[in-house]
Amino acid sequence: MAFPIHELAALGTATCWATTGILASDAIRALGAFHFNLLRQMLVTLILAVVVLASGTLALPGWEGLVVLAISGVVGILLGDTLNFAAVGRLGPRRAGAIFALNAPMAAILGWVILGERLGLQAWAGVAATVAGVGLAILGRPPSGAHRLEAVRGGLWLGVLCGLGAAFGQAAGTLIARPWMAGGLDPYVGSLVRVGASGVAMGLIAALPVAPPRPRDVPRSALVLTALTALIGLLLGMTLFLFALQGSQTGIIATLSATSPVIILPLMWLRTGQRPTPASWAGAALAVAGLALIFTR
Numbered sequence: 287m288a289f290p291i292h293e294l295a296a297l298g299t300a301t302c303w304a305t306t307g308i309l310a311s312d313a314i315r316a317l318g319a320f321h322f323n324l325l326r327q328m329l330v331t332l333i334l335a336v337v338v339l340a341s342g343t344l345a346l347p348g349w350e351g352l353v354v355l356a357i358s359g360v361v362g363i364l365l366g367d368t369l370n371f372a373a374v375g376r377l378g379p380r381r382a383g384a385i386f387a388l389n390a391p392m393a394a395i396l397g398w399v400i401l402g403e404r405l406g407l408q409a410w411a412g413v414a415a416t417v418a419g420v421g422l423a424i425l426g427r428p429p430s431g432a433h434r435l436e437a438v439r440g441g442l443w444l445g446v447l448c449g450l451g452a453a454f455g456q457a458a459g460t461l462i463a464r465p466w467m468a469g470g471l472d473p474y475v476g477s478l479v480r481v482g483a484s485g486v487a488m489g490l491i492a493a494l495p496v497a498p499p500r501p502r503d504v505p506r507s508a509l510v511l512t513a514l515t516a517l518i519g520l521l522l523g524m525t526l527f528l529f530a531l532q533g534s535q536t537g538i539i540a541t542l543s544a545t546s547p548v549i550i551l552p553l554m555w556l557r558t559g560q561r562p563t564p565a566s567w568a569g570a571a572l573a574v575a576g577l578a579l580i581f582t583r
Contacts, residue, residue, distance in 0.1 A: 291533070292529065292530045292532065292533035292539070293530070293538065293539070293542055295526045295527070295529050295530040296526070296527065296530040296538075296539045296542035296543045297542050297543075297545065297549075298522075298523075298526045299523045299524075299526045299527040299530065299542075299543040300542065300543050300544065300545045300546045300549050301546075301549050301553075302518050302519055302522050302523030302526065303519055303523055303543075303546045304379075304383065304546040304549040304550035304553055305518055305519075305553060306515045306518055306519035306523070307374060307379030307380075307382065307383050307546070307550060308379050308435065308550065308553055308554065308557055309511050309514050309515050309518070310322070310371065310374055310379070310511065310512075310515045311374055311375065311378060311379050311435050312434075312507075312508065312511060313507075313508040313509075313511035313512045313515070314371045314372075314374055314375040315375050315439075316501065316504055316505060316508035317501050317504060317508055317512065318375075318498055318501055319368050319369075319371040319372035319374075319375055320368055320488070320491075320492075320497070320498040321492075321498065321500060321501060322371055322512055323363075323364075323367050323368045323371055323488065324485070324488045324489070324492060325509070325512050326367075326512055326515060326516050327363065327367075327481055327484055327485035327488060328485055329512075329513055329516040330481050330485075330516045330520050331478070331481050331482045331485050333516065333517070333520060333521055334474060334477055334478040334481060334482075334520075335478060335482075337474050337521075338472075338474050338475055338478055341474065344475065345471075345472065345475060346475065346479070347466060347471060347479075351466050351471070352479060354462060354463070354465075354466055355463055355466060355476060355479040355480050355483070356479060356480070356483035357462055357483075358459045358460075358462040358463035358480055359459065359479065359480030359481060359482070359483040359484040359487075360483060360484055360487050361455055361458050361459040361462060362455055362456050362458065362459015362460060362462075362463070362480065362484075363459065363480060363481060363484035364484040364487050364488055365451070365452075365455040366389075366451075366452050366453075366454075366455025366456040366458075366459055367452070367455075367456075367484075368452075369448045369449070369451040369452035369455060370382065370386055370448075370449065370452035370453075370456075372445075372448040372452075373385060373386070373445050373446075373448040373449035373452055375439065375440075376438065376439050376440045376441070376444065376445030376448060377424075377438055377442070377445040377446070377449065378435045378436050378437065378438070379435060379550060379554070380423070380435075380436065380547075380550055380551065380554050380562070380566065381423065381424050381438075381445070381449070382445070382449050382452075383546055383547050383550050384419070384420045384423035384424060384547045384569065384570065384573060385420055385424065385446060385449030385450060385452070385453060386449060386452055386453050386456070387416060387419075387420060387453075387544060387546070387547050387573050387574075387577065388416060388417065388420055388449075388450065388453040389452075389453040389454070389456040389457045389460070390416065390457075390544060390577050390580055390581070391412065391413040391416050391417065391576070391580060392453055392454055392456075392457035392458075393456075393457035393460050393461060394409055394412075394413065394580050395413065396457055396458065396461050397461060397464075400461065401461070401464075408579050409579065409580050411576075411579055412575075412576040412577065412578070412579030412580035412581075413576065413580065414576070415572055415573070415575055415576030415579060416572075416573050416576030416577055416580070417576070418569075418572055418576075419547075419568075419569045419570065419571070419572030419573030419574070419575070419576055420547075420569065420573050421569065422565050422566075422568055422569025422572060423547060423565075423566055423569030423570050423573060424446065424569070433557075433558035433559070433560055435554065435557065435558055436554075436558065436560065459480075463476065463480065473528060477524070527539070527543055530542075530543070538581075538582070540577075540581040541574070541577055541578040541581045541582060544574065544577045544581070545574050547569075547570040547573050547574060548567075548570040548571060548574050550570075551566060551567060551570055
């Protein structure tokens with residue numbers, strides 16, 4: 287029996303993304319979701335540019351592809367990631383991560399409605415299970431005296447709306463980019479165009495009077511955490527994900543890499559010293575089971 291190195295890499299991806307959520311929480315609350323995402327996009331663009339130039343894979347698509355990928359970046363990264371980070375700041379990484387997992391069923395439904403992709407009984411069962419699991423995960427509250435990473439700030443339902451908007455932005459951005467990425471475009475080049483376009487758009491917004499105010503007296507620790515989320519979530523997490531796709535079935539890798547809502551629970555336990563509630567465990571497990579049904583249909 288072959289050693290499941292590619293499947294372990296996919297689990298490593300999920301662990302990177304779960305870790306990013308925990309690291310991001312305090313930095314988001316110090317910088318604000320917009321400026322946290324802006325700084326992160328600047329660093330991510332630099333990293334991707336270095337990776338692409340070092341690998342010699344810089345083969346940009348035509349103007350139509352650049353425009354489509356740029357729109358995908360603005361929708362999925364500027365809107366999606368900013369709303370996701372707003373959800374993390376309001377709900378904490380556990381609840382926000384569970385809600386963000388809804389991007390998978392949203393993408394499946396959008397593909398069915400817009401692209402005419404077949405969505406059978408198994409996929410619909412997966413959508414229902416994921417939604418039910420996320421609901422359980424949100425309601426799984428820790429006992430009184432919760433750690434700050436479990437505290438709700440600014441209203442539960444406003445945070446939930448931010449999370450749903452983030453999931454929809456991620457799903458829509460993925461759907462917009464799918465035809466070009468499926469055509470064989472190098473994934474790092476595609477990511478560079480998407481992230482770069484998002485970063486430019488965010489920089490333009492930051493220069494406008496309507497932009498969120500710049501935070502003052504930002505602790506150095508928040509800047510360090512912001513950089514770590516880019517390095518762990520993108521450089522390591524995405525590299526592991528691409529490696530995993532090289533040696534196993536796409537559905538299996540997609541399911542394993544989407545286990546972040548479960549993996550984040552023991553990480554939160556280690557970080558906060560507070561054991562997740564049974565509802566949190568059950569909700570995360572049900573959500574991942576639903577994702578498995580969607581990805582392996």
